[in-house]
Amino acid sequence: MSLAKPDALNITTKQKIALAIGSIGLVILALALFNTNFPNKGLFLTLALGLITVGTVFYSREAYLTKLEGIKNDGVWFKSISSRGIGGWILGVVLTSFYIVLYFFPKYLGLGQNGEANTGLIALFDPLSKLLSGRDASQWFVYGTLYTIAILAFGYKFILKYRHNRYQQLRTISVMFFQLGFAFLIPEFMYVMNNDLPYYDLKSIWPLNYYIFDQWSVKGFISNGTIGLALLLFGIISIFVITPFLTYKYGKRWYCSWVCGCGGLAETAGDSFRQLSSKKLYAWKIERWLIHLVLVFSVVMTTAMVYSYLGTDSSKYWLTKGVFISLVIAFLTLVFAGVMYFKGKELAKDAKYGAISLFAVITLLLVMHFTSTTDHLFFVKGSALRSAYGIYIGSIFSGVIGTGFYPILGSRSWCRFGCPMAAILGFQQRLFSKFRITTNGGQCISCGNCSNSCEMGIDVRHYAQKGENIVRSSCVGCGICSAVCPRGVLKLENDSMKGRINSNDILLGNDVDLMNYVNQK
Amino acid sequence: MEHIAIIGNGISGVTLARHIRKLSDKKITIISAETEYFFSRTALMYVYMGHMKFEHTQPYENWFWEKNRINLKKGYVNQIDTDNKTLHFTEGDSLTYDKLVIATGSKPNKFGWPGQDLKGVLGMYHKQDLENLEKYAPNNKVCKRAVIVGGGLIGIELAEMLNSRSIPVTFLVREDSFWNGVLPSGESEMINRHIKNHHIDLRLSSNLREIKADENGQVKSIIIDETGEEIECKVVGLTAGVTPNISFLKDSKIEVGRGVKVNRFLETNLKDVYAIGDCAEQHEAIGNRRPIEAVWYTGRMMGETLAQTICGNKLEYKPGHWFNSAKFMDIEYQTYGWVFSERSKKDFEAHFHWKHDDDTKCITVAYNKNTNEFLGINTFGIRMRHETFDNWLTEKRDIDYVMNHLAEANFDPEFYKRFEKDILKAYNNQLTIA
Numbered sequence: 001m002s003l004a005k006p007d008a009l010n011i012t013t014k015q016k017i018a019l020a021i022g023s024i025g026l027v028i029l030a031l032a033l034f035n036t037n038f039p040n041k042g043l044f045l046t047l048a049l050g051l052i053t054v055g056t057v058f059y060s061r062e063a064y065l066t067k068l069e070g071i072k073n074d075g076v077w078f079k080s081i082s083s084r085g086i087g088g089w090i091l092g093v094v095l096t097s098f099y100i101v102l103y104f105f106p107k108y109l110g111l112g113q114n115g116e117a118n119t120g121l122i123a124l125f126d127p128l129s130k131l132l133s134g135r136d137a138s139q140w141f142v143y144g145t146l147y148t149i150a151i152l153a154f155g156y157k158f159i160l161k162y163r164h165n166r167y168q169q170l171r172t173i174s175v176m177f178f179q180l181g182f183a184f185l186i187p188e189f190m191y192v193m194n195n196d197l198p199y200y201d202l203k204s205i206w207p208l209n210y211y212i213f214d215q216w217s218v219k220g221f222i223s224n225g226t227i228g229l230a231l232l233l234f235g236i237i238s239i240f241v242i243t244p245f246l247t248y249k250y251g252k253r254w255y256c257s258w259v260c261g262c263g264g265l266a267e268t269a270g271d272s273f274r275q276l277s278s279k280k281l282y283a284w285k286i287e288r289w290l291i292h293l294v295l296v297f298s299v300v301m302t303t304a305m306v307y308s309y310l311g312t313d314s315s316k317y318w319l320t321k322g323v324f325i326s327l328v329i330a331f332l333t334l335v336f337a338g339v340m341y342f343k344g345k346e347l348a349k350d351a352k353y354g355a356i357s358l359f360a361v362i363t364l365l366l367v368m369h370f371t372s373t374t375d376h377l378f379f380v381k382g383s384a385l386r387s388a389y390g391i392y393i394g395s396i397f398s399g400v401i402g403t404g405f406y407p408i409l410g411s412r413s414w415c416r417f418g419c420p421m422a423a424i425l426g427f428q429q430r431l432f433s434k435f436r437i438t439t440n441g442g443q444c445i446s447c448g449n450c451s452n453s454c455e456m457g458i459d460v461r462h463y464a465q466k467g468e469n470i471v472r473s474s475c476v477g478c479g480i481c482s483a484v485c486p487r488g489v490l491k492l493e494n495d496s497m498k499g500r501i502n503s504n505d506i507l508l509g510n511d512v513d514l515m516n517y518v519n520q521k
Numbered sequence: 522m523e524h525i526a527i528i529g530n531g532i533s534g535v536t537l538a539r540h541i542r543k544l545s546d547k548k549i550t551i552i553s554a555e556t557e558y559f560f561s562r563t564a565l566m567y568v569y570m571g572h573m574k575f576e577h578t579q580p581y582e583n584w585f586w587e588k589n590r591i592n593l594k595k596g597y598v599n600q601i602d603t604d605n606k607t608l609h610f611t612e613g614d615s616l617t618y619d620k621l622v623i624a625t626g627s628k629p630n631k632f633g634w635p636g637q638d639l640k641g642v643l644g645m646y647h648k649q650d651l652e653n654l655e656k657y658a659p660n661n662k663v664c665k666r667a668v669i670v671g672g673g674l675i676g677i678e679l680a681e682m683l684n685s686r687s688i689p690v691t692f693l694v695r696e697d698s699f700w701n702g703v704l705p706s707g708e709s710e711m712i713n714r715h716i717k718n719h720h721i722d723l724r725l726s727s728n729l730r731e732i733k734a735d736e737n738g739q740v741k742s743i744i745i746d747e748t749g750e751e752i753e754c755k756v757v758g759l760t761a762g763v764t765p766n767i768s769f770l771k772d773s774k775i776e777v778g779r780g781v782k783v784n785r786f787l788e789t790n791l792k793d794v795y796a797i798g799d800c801a802e803q804h805e806a807i808g809n810r811r812p813i814e815a816v817w818y819t820g821r822m823m824g825e826t827l828a829q830t831i832c833g834n835k836l837e838y839k840p841g842h843w844f845n846s847a848k849f850m851d852i853e854y855q856t857y858g859w860v861f862s863e864r865s866k867k868d869f870e871a872h873f874h875w876k877h878d879d880d881t882k883c884i885t886v887a888y889n890k891n892t893n894e895f896l897g898i899n900t901f902g903i904r905m906r907h908e909t910f911d912n913w914l915t916e917k918r919d920i921d922y923v924m925n926h927l928a929e930a931n932f933d934p935e936f937y938k939r940f941e942k943d944i945l946k947a948y949n950n951q952l953t954i955a
Contacts, residue, residue: 070851441907
């Protein structure tokens with residue numbers, strides 16, 4: 001993690017000491033990884049995590065508190081690590097390798113095979129896992145702990161970096177809170193209370209949480225009485241009520257940059273890499289295809305999964321294969337009809353793509369229902385679809401590429417190109433939300449600081465220099481474009497839907513008659 | 522097809538070209554000797570500071586120009602034959618046009634200082650200035666100190682740039698307080714303190730006498746006129762204002778003063794020749810504006826306006842309410858309407874000034890003390906909404922109205938501390954005292 005810090009060039013002696021402290025922590029973890037058997041694991045684990053945290057905190061204080069409040073981006077494009085230099089590539093390779101081992105070869109991290117005790121790095125985390133939930137650590141526990149430490153330590157750094165900006169501070173405190181509480185601690189405590197419950201991070205909503213409707217998961221919930229049922233219901237209400245409501249009021253930022261764990265890591269540990277996202281038009285085109293394909297994939301996969309374990313006899317349980325498939329089709333059609341009715345005029349070309357993909361999905365579902373007598377879809381099992389999704393999307397895309405490639409593609413490539421949750425929220429944000437980034441009259445000087453710092457690769461300047469509000473489905477509302485704007489042009493706002501999209505050819509400040517003449521044509 | 526040739530690929534020329542393309546099918550050529558593609562001049566500083574790479578200062582991707590059939594020509598026009606409607610380039614080739622637009626912007630002022638053309642003396646305007654700075658001031662080992670001459674908007678940006686690489690800066694300002702020909706004293710003095718807080722050696726009431734050279738013809742030191750003090754330095758930044766970049770016109774028939782003389786339609790003395798942006802000089806100043814407006818926004822507005830004229834809808838350049846903005850190190854500045862400094866304000870203009878205790882935020886509201894009409898506002902460290910003030914100026918609101926509705930104009934990010942109540946309280950107190 002301390003590798004993510006700026007280069008050791010031009011840093012003060014105190015910062016070098018801080019780097020050294022953090023590195024010792026990393027060395028302990030590395031030693032454990034190479035099977036050093038520490039005598040007192042609890043002590044050494046505390047030492048390792050403590051030193052990493054202290055190093056980062058100490059480094060950040062020296063970096064920011066010695067300077068006046070303001071924008072602190074000096075040299076980000078000079079530093080090797082944050083400008084795709086050698087440092088960046090090395091870090092990228094290290095992170096990517098870590099994710100590959102984590103997802104596919106956990107035994108090399110020391111995961112006990114066939115009931116044996118853990119060794120190596122995972123064994124080092126056993127004491128903490130025992131303390132929290134009474135069981136041995138797993139590779140996911142190790143990952144979760146490191147992930148949480150990264151968000152907390154780099155979140156602190158981020159708060160100092162933006163200590164003049166309360167929006168940034170509150171947002172960061174929020175992601176730190178949700179990571180530590182909802183993603184890390186609460187699931188462990190829930191296990192202590194009831195160890196039959198499936199792991200459930202309450203803030204992780206389908207389709208980001210793609211396994212919530214897996215058979216084992218649903219069974220796990222249902223077989224655990226009221227609390228299990230309540231959790232399952234909460235999962236469903238999150239999708240159909242909470243999410244649309246909050247997105248309508250605040251845009252998708254309420255989730256993506258205030259709550260979500262992927263977003264949380266991107267905004268804290270990934271902050272140094274935000275400028276690396278591509279702002280080119282072709283990148284946007286790839287984004288729109290890719291993210292919606294993942295969404296379609298996840299809808300089909302989930303439907304097929306649920307379909308495969310539902311029965312056909314309605315006297316046993318009301319939700320049969322037939323009822324379920326009809327519900328899915330009805331819901332998708334309703335969404336599509338609603339969009340076409342209320343927003344059809346705004347869409348034009350996009351609408352066509354929407355229609356095509358929707359009907360592709362529906363056709364697939366129908367074909368599945370009427371051609372197969374078993375749980376096959378195109379002769380592929382629902383479960384095979386599910387495991388393909390888990391490997392290619394859940395592991396490779398979101399983990400290996402999404403985080404491993406931070407120093408190459410920027411900190412939000414998963415959120416931008418892959419996350420099906422972001423696709424749904426974005427779709428709603430573009431069409432049915434009060435959120436927008438307001439452009440301040442004619443004040444833009446086209447400098448490009450906003451576009452440069454957009455982690456989602458939005459060419460913010462393209463809109464700002466036309467005096468046009470930014471209403472984009474991918475915007476996660478991190479607010480950095482507004483923070484770095486040297487002329488105070490951008491403001492994240494929730495306001496009425498009317499006049500939210502306001503393309504102008506002539507900007508405010510020119511001849512009023514000319515503005516009226518041109519803009520009303 | 523009519524051929525429109527535009528000399529200069531800055532904001533004025535490019536805005537013009539874009540709008541002509543929207544309105545018509547004319548052939549368009551943009552000519553520049555500086556860079557192949559349009560870039561945002563105001564962003565050059567961020568390249569040196571490492572916030573951005575040069576390519577990020579280009580607002581349009583390279584394919585944009587071909588797609589919109591805007592020809593780009595890199596070359597330096599050294600002669601304009603207006604009789605035959607032909608441009609001649611230093612490179613030897615030529616280009617004919619039907620209509621010509623001069624949009625060549627500015628160049629840094631040089632006031633005949635001894636040594637002003639030495640190696641290491643530079644302005645901060647063109648891309649070449651940035652390249653020079655990178656050459657002579659790559660770090661604080663090569664450049665142990667830099668001196669900046671001229672306390673305006675570019676001067677303070679250059680100071681911020683050098684500061685970002687820990688290069689010590691001595692900042693010579695002719696006036697007795699930073700930019701106080703434009704800013705009222707309360708604001709100007711706050712910026713003085715802010716500059717010093719950044720450990721910049723600010724020298725007020727100081728002029729440059731001469732720049733001394735070492736044996737290689739490179740800057741060695743400067744002498745301050747008032748004290749005779751010699752300051753060793755490797756780089757001298759000349760930022761004492763800009764002047765229209767029109768020396769290539771001196772043998773042409775186009776009428777020039779300090780800039781290219783234009784009427785309200787942005788037409789020069791010759792038919793089919795126009796000038797826009799920094800290099801255009803109005804015969805008569807428009808309202809409180811200067812005859813030469815070297816501002817990003819006015820360049821853009823002239824481009825928007827002239828596109829109408831060239832495409833058959835003849836239109837006067839009639840800018841709306843004045844606005845501008847800048848950033849002084851960490852302090853953002855916006856202005857709407859007219860607020861004059863003590864030096865240049867008229868008798869009827871009175872000010873209400875409020876400053877926050879942290880010394881990084883303040884506002885000055887100008888009003889007519891006879892009629893109470895709101896004239897304008899300067900705001901530092903608090904963002905305000907352009908549209909709101911534009912409306913209030915059009916509606917000729919009085920100062921009481923503005924002070925009581927200031928919250929409507931706030932444009933700071935969400936959750937920021939708000940100051941309207943403090944400001945209103947101070948305003949009401951001032952009334953009771955007066």
